[in-house]
Amino acid sequence: MDLRIFTEPQQGATYDTLLTVAKATEDLGFDAFYRSDHYVSMGGGDGLPGPTDAWITLAGLARETSRIRLGTLMTAGTFRLPGVLAIQVAQVDQMSGGRVELGLGTGWYEKEHTAYGIPFPKEKFGRLEEQLAIVTGLWATPVGGTFDFDGTYYQLKDSPALPKPVQTKIPVLIGGHGAKRTPALAARYADEFNIPFASVEDSRRQFGRVREAAETEGRKKDELVYSNALVACVGRNDAEVARRAAAIGREVDELKANGLAGSPAEVIDKIGQYAATGSTRFYLQILDLGDLDHLELISAEVQSQLT
Structure with missing residues (x-):
């Protein structure tokens, strides 16, 4: 069972804060450090000191960590042209020694x-399909070859398809709640399917759709990794859980219903319920980045029981 730390820097975090959390992620034995890709605060706060760019952040962390995987949930397709994104991700993979996921x-x-x-285009899903085809196609083109693509939204001609990542295959994550197009896209391109902030039952239903789509695509249904992203709020006792919930502006009962909240034993039990749906990886959304004791507690009393 992989536990990964997932951050929301647009709520207010400097690179130095993210570096501190990433180093704690590594030191405490978590599998990966992930961050969202947003440029404004969405939680009602002021977002100070301002946004940090996801791939610039990961480039810095690539040089200042040595073990943990590094990635995004999710890079926004509207922010970057696919050819440029392929270059950025491949370069950060080189900088990390092959630890990047997209x-x-x-x-x-x-x-x-x-x-x-x-620009905020009306048709975004069709663009995403082409972006995935281009990014993965550029990486898969043999050195010395060229890559062409003639799509509705993007056209590439005689691309040298460089640079190449260190990894033979950079893991690609696709996620969401869509009932038809999302599972089909995941079956075609994804190494991992992630469902964010979903109940156990909704996770079971969506994972089933992806498994069916994978078989339709000619893949083994369990060839993909299935994962959940959930808010974490863990405490040694009720008072500590309440304090952590208040610090992120949430209610304990709501967090227990919709996230991984409560005592370590409660959280382990909830993870077990999700695991029964086929989920083998959890992205723990940490909203108070200054509370490193929270990470230490999860490492010592949750992660240690799952390995």
Whole structure:
């Protein structure tokens, strides 16, 4: 069972804060450090000191960590041209010695696009399909060959398809709640399917759709990794859980219903319920990045019981 740390820097975090959390992630034995890809705060706060870019952050962390995997949930397809994204991710993979993973989604929050002058196209899913084809196609093109693509939204001609990542295959994550197009896209391109902030039953239903789509695509249904992203709020006692919930502006009962919250024993039990759906990896959304004791507790009393 893999436990990964998942951060939301747009709520307010400097690179130094993210570096501290990433180093703690590594030192405490977690599998990976992930971050979202957003440019404005969505939690009602001021977002100070301002946004940090996902791939610039991961480039820095690639040089300052040595073991943990590094990735995004999810890189917004609206933020980057696919050819440029393929170069960025391959370069960061080189910088990390082959530890990068790419979560790629459509992009969805219109306000951050208008805030920074980023086009927000009406048709995003079709663009995402082409982006996945281009990024994976560029990486898979043999050295010395060229890559062409003639799509509705993107056209590439005689691309040298460089640089190449260190990994033979950078893991690609696709996720979401869509009932038809999302499972089909995951079956075609994904190494991992992630469902964010979903109940046990919704996870079971969506994983089933992806497994069916994978078999339709000619893949083994369990060839993909299935994972959940959930808010974490763990405490040694009720008072500590309540304090951590208050610090992130949430209610304990709501967090217990919709996330991984409560005592270590409660959280382990909840993880077991998700594991019964086929989930083998959990992205623990940590919203208070200054509370490193929280990570230490999860490592010592949750992760240690799952390995």
